[in-house]
Amino acid sequence: MLSNIRIVLVQTFHPGNIGAAARAMKTMGLTELVLVNPRAFPDEEATRLAAGAVDVLENARCVNSLEEAVSDCVQVVGASARLRSLPLPHFDEPDDMAQQVIQNAVQAPVALVFGRERSGLTNDEIRCCTHQVSIPANPEYGILNLSQAVQILAYEVHRAWRKRDDNHFMYQRPLEATPPSRDQFVHFQDHLGRLMQQSGFITQPHARTEEQLQALFSRAQPSRKELSLLRGLLSAFESHLPDSRKG
Known part of the structure; x- marks a missing residue:
């Protein structure tokens, strides 16, 4: 450990x-x-x-x-x-x-x-x-x-x-509840930022908006499985946008 x-x-x-x-x-x-x-x-x-x-x-x-x-x-x-x-x-x-x-x-x-x-x-x-x-x-x-x-x-x-x-307390967190790696979380943040721009939610640079949303997900501390579900949700939304680019 x-x-x-x-x-x-x-x-x-x-x-x-x-x-x-x-x-x-x-x-x-x-x-x-x-x-x-x-x-x-x-x-x-x-x-x-x-x-x-x-x-x-x-x-x-x-x-x-x-x-x-x-x-x-x-x-x-x-x-x-x-x-x-x-x-x-x-x-x-x-x-x-x-x-x-x-x-x-x-x-x-x-x-x-x-x-x-x-x-x-x-x-x-x-x-x-x-x-x-x-x-x-x-x-x-x-x-x-x-x-x-x-x-x-x-x-x-x-x-x-x-x-x-x-205390001989060696609780093993279930694999699906393991937190995502920093690299996986960065890919999610990039995906979210790209979708916000493609959807028109952000029409010009709004670093504070993206920063606040990223902080929201940081506080939520999603597991790897939950982050994968969120990536799937973003991809589903992205597929319905004109000229969408999947990431």
Whole structure:
């Protein structure tokens, strides 16, 4: 289960933070590290601060975009200290997030995403996520080092996993109820956007309208089977439009 939980670091500037994050991961039983365009990696500073977690660094993957890092994930949780206007589902408490992550990780990959040291995640990167999580802290100084944030969320995940294991409660979600991967959900969003334009519902660019509808389906958290039904419904509508293009 823990092997299905992926830590994603986006454009990390200081290589030492990558090493420290790897150490934080290993102490909590997490091994899957993905780096999105790190400034310097591999790097001696990362290796030094990883201490006994060099194996996590050696197995880390480097990718060119956040989309590539999370395309197969059924849940993508972006860590952000800032309030956003994007109406994504939000976890106010990390332990609530951890319980859901552990449930989803039983059958498919999930990701916890951390942004740049100074500026965090951009709005476009948050849009790649299915959920957001914040770490409660001193409102007058709530700034955490990157590896500290990784440690806190990794601890909560490990704690939720231990509770589940201690209780011998290994509920297996039915396959048809498994959440869709991020890639599958993006295809649905693209299909929906294309149909809205072809039908005349949107006659000119209305990013906010599409964003709100996408957030609606994100909050609804449809299963793979339900998303397939929605894709079928869109295709049925599309087939009745003039010069329709099926997707």
